[in-house]
Amino acid sequence: MNAPVRFRWAWLLLAYAMLGLGMLGVVLPGLPTVPFILVAAWAAMRGSPRLHRWLLAHRTFGPMIQNWQQHGAVTRRSKVLAIGTMVLCAGVLFVVSPRPWAAMVGTGVMAIVAIWLWLRPEPPASGPAGDPGPR
Numbered sequence: 001m002n003a004p005v006r007f008r009w010a011w012l013l014l015a016y017a018m019l020g021l022g023m024l025g026v027v028l029p030g031l032p033t034v035p036f037i038l039v040a041a042w043a044a045m046r047g048s049p050r051l052h053r054w055l056l057a058h059r060t061f062g063p064m065i066q067n068w069q070q071h072g073a074v075t076r077r078s079k080v081l082a083i084g085t086m087v088l089c090a091g092v093l094f095v096v097s098p099r100p101w102a103a104m105v106g107t108g109v110m111a112i113v114a115i116w117l118w119l120r121p122e123p124p125a126s127g128p129a130g131d132p133g134p135r
Contacts, residue, residue: 011047015040019055029085034064034078041065073123082117086110 022036037055044052056062067073090107097103 008047011043012051013047015043015047015051018043019051022061029088032082032085034074034082037061038065038068041069067123071121071123074117074120076122079117079120083114086114 018036018040021031022033022040025031025033025036041052041055041061044055055065058065064075064078067075090103090110093103093106094100097106
């Protein structure tokens with residue numbers, strides 16, 4: 001699904017900006033990686049088929065993007081890591097926030113995201129040689 005030529009630059013810019021933020025999220029605690037990479041893949045699909053193919057073939061990001069695009073799914077490991085990070089960040093918020101209400105709002109938003117994330121399906125299990133497991 002390619003965008004009209006006049007909008008391709010905007011999709012490409014969005015894809016690279018999100019990819020950059022996702023890469024920063026790998027090394028900066030508190031900055032998520034997965035949402036930025038998913039948005040980068042979505043924008044690349046519209047603005048750069050080449051970048052989209054590269055993301056799908058990427059050793060780390062590819063399976064995550066494919067799980068999301070094919071099943072709307074997130075692995076249990078990713079859910080646990082993301083929610084664990086949110087809990088840690090909520091604790092930091094309550095320690096460093098000058099106003100308790102600010103920490104409560106931030107924690108409330110993270111709680112809503114955590115519930116939504118936990119309710120996402122998990123990808124179907126694969127058996128040996130990529131065969132789907134029992135359903």
